[in-house]
Amino acid sequence: MKGYDVEGPALELGALVREDGTADPSEQIRIGxxxxxxxxxxxxxxxxxxxxxxxxxxxxxxxxxxxxxxxxxxxxxxxxxxxxxxxxxxxxxxxxxxxxxxxxxxxxxxxxxxxxxxxxxxRATMTAFGPTLLAKVLGLNETQESSLGLIFYFADKNGMPLLDLKDLIAVIQYLTATPEALSGIGGLSAATAGVILRTLTNFEAQGAEAFFGEPxxxxxxxxxxxxxxxxxxxxxxxxxxxxxxxxxxxxxxxxxxxxxxxxxxxxxxxxxxxxxxxxxxxxxxxxxxxxxxxxxxxxxxxxxxxxxxxxxxxxxxxxxxxxxxxxxxxxxxxxxxxxxxxxxxxxxxxxxxxxxxxxxxxxxxxxxxxxxxxxxxxxxxxxxxxxxxxxxxxxxxxxxxxxxxxxxxxxxxxxxxxxxGTAVDRESAYEILSTKLSDQQRPETPAGPAPEAPRGPERPREREPEPKQSVLESVLESKEFRSMARSAASALGREITRSIFGTARRGRR
Structure with missing residues (x-):
């Protein structure tokens, strides 16, 4: 047995050992x-x-x-x-x-x-990680992986950056509460959303929230x-x-x-x-x-x-x-x-x-x-x-x-x-959705009593106040939501896959 003859640069692993158990320094084992x-x-x-x-x-x-x-x-x-x-x-x-x-x-x-x-x-952002690789890590089946891809697609098309786990969870919860948001591009069943949320919760318990984020x-x-x-x-x-x-x-x-x-x-x-x-x-x-x-x-x-x-x-x-x-x-x-x-x-x-x-x-x-x-x-x-x-x-x-x-x-x-070294938590899907819901729930400032008119016909009787809208109804009737829905519907037919590894590249800053 002889050492390995390698042309060009190589790793020097050590010397060949003879049958008697002694090393032969003249016979070197290398990896090119x-x-x-x-x-x-x-x-x-x-x-x-x-x-x-x-x-x-x-x-x-x-x-x-x-x-x-x-x-x-x-x-x-x-x-x-x-x-x-x-x-x-x-x-x-x-x-x-x-x-x-x-x-x-x-x-x-x-x-x-x-x-x-x-x-x-x-760290890595959730968007860069992508739905396909995330689905593989979470052990999701084909239907659940497809739904996860739809969630990422919706967030991308509606200007909701997915940077960390709380962003993804917030979008899933929003789409579960407002299924009409996906009208024209698909649907997300409550059962599938529940499975994805549970697996994300378990993933978060392993410390994943520390890994996802910026920079x-x-x-x-x-x-x-x-x-x-x-x-x-x-x-x-x-x-x-x-x-x-x-x-x-x-x-x-x-x-x-x-x-x-x-x-x-x-x-x-x-x-x-x-x-x-x-x-x-x-x-x-x-x-x-x-x-x-x-x-x-x-x-x-x-x-x-x-x-x-x-x-x-x-x-x-x-x-x-x-x-x-x-x-x-x-x-x-x-x-x-x-x-x-x-x-x-x-x-x-x-x-x-x-x-x-x-x-x-x-x-x-x-x-x-x-x-x-x-x-x-x-x-x-x-x-x-x-x-x-x-x-x-x-x-x-x-x-x-x-x-x-x-x-x-x-x-x-x-x-x-x-x-x-320093984590950055800029505005992303979680903050955007939190602000939207907060705006819808904020009560109107009550106006002071109107002064009586000095003369003229009796003022008409005030109308009974309309029942207060729920958060869901407010979101569905809002101008922002209608714009988002139109944007999503117009994007029908676009590819929602990313790559064979499930990552999405974006410009480096």
């Missing part, structure tokens, strides 16, 4: 940067070193000018912002694999979902390169929401979908425009709806042409749906455990997914040491390379969380903090 947009998987049992492998790959990508995005579920990856610490095990590993180890820190941004955690708060995050801020040519590593800190997988799954899907719309087609590239790493990827797929999984599969398949690579990091390959797993070109498999019948079955399934090998993989995968893996990648010709038992290099950044002071100093010095 030009193949990273074919995606990959880093898997292994807890404590086998897969998070350190992710860290090693991220710091090398950044050093070669490739921006990186990391979803940090456990809070383990903030060490990328600090230089590593020399220790006997580090220098020993470096000598074994032929690595010239030097402590180094990477340029890092810390992000958080709407401020839930330490990091620059990032909206511009995904192009993930593509930054420092003046000295290093790629920026953007770390999404998720420990505060690790028990709410629907929330961060929603964000990650929106982020990939928005990137797909923003980035141009690039075809084959010397190195990727951006590489995603989803740590603890099983949380992304646990209890996911069929529609959500289809959306993930489609996104992974198509975003490759935009020069974006996606790596899933998890315990076993079975944590990743088969349709997604089939699209992953690089495999870095750390040790697996076989303590139970279920573990043994998972081990056999994992071995069956590798190319033919001279190794007894079923035995080797249970005997790998910490920081070792079996590796197979796609060559420049698209063919899988032979499986290679690899002793991995040591990361040069800190293999532990950075101190809170370091994290806070990075956040405080970030130009993104000035751009996204």
């Amino acid at each position: 940067l030009s193949t990273l947009n074919r995606h990959g998987l880093v898997a292994g049992a807890t404590g086998t070193g897969k998070t350190k492998t992710l860290q090693l790959m991220a710091e090398q990508l950044a050093a070669q000018g490739v921006p990186v995005f990391l979803a940090d579920i456990k809070g383990d990856l903030s060490g990328l912002a600090s230089p590593g610490t020399a220790a006997d095990r580090v220098t020993r590993r470096a000598a074994e694999v032929g690595q010239a180890w030097q402590p180094a820190a990477c340029p890092v941004e810390f992000l958080s979902l709407g401020g839930l955690g330490a990091g620059v708060p990032i 909206e995050f511009d995904v192009r801020d993930l593509l930054r390169v420092t003046p000295d040519g290093h790629g920026m590593i953007s770390i999404l800190e998720l420990p505060a929401v690790q028990d709410r997988p629907q929330l961060f799954s929603t964000f990650l899907m929106w982020l990939l979908a928005d990137l797909f719309h923003v980035l141009p087609e690039v075809g084959d590239v010397d190195k990727p425009k951006l590489v995603f790493f989803f740590d603890e990827a099983h949380l992304l797929f646990d209890d996911a709806s069929k529609a959500f999984l289809q959306s993930i599969t489609q996104t992974v398949r198509l975003i490759r042409s935009k020069g974006v690579g996606v790596f899933f990091v998890t315990q076993t390959p079975k944590d990743v749906p088969g349709d997604v797993l089939a699209q992953l070109g690089a495999r870095v498999q750390h040790a697996l455990r076989a303590f139970t019948p279920q573990d043994a079955k998972a081990l056999k399934a994992t071995v069956s997914t590798f190319p033919e090998s001279a190794y007894d993989l079923e035995r080797l995968l249970t005997e790998l040491g910490t920081g070792e893996a079996v590796v197979t990648v796609l060559s420049e010709t698209g063919a899988p390379t032979p499986v290679a038992w690899t002793r991995l290099r040591a990361p040069q950044t800190l293999m532990a969380p950075s101190s809170p002071d370091v994290v806070q100093s990075v956040i405080g010095a970030s130009p993104l903090q000035q751009k996204y």
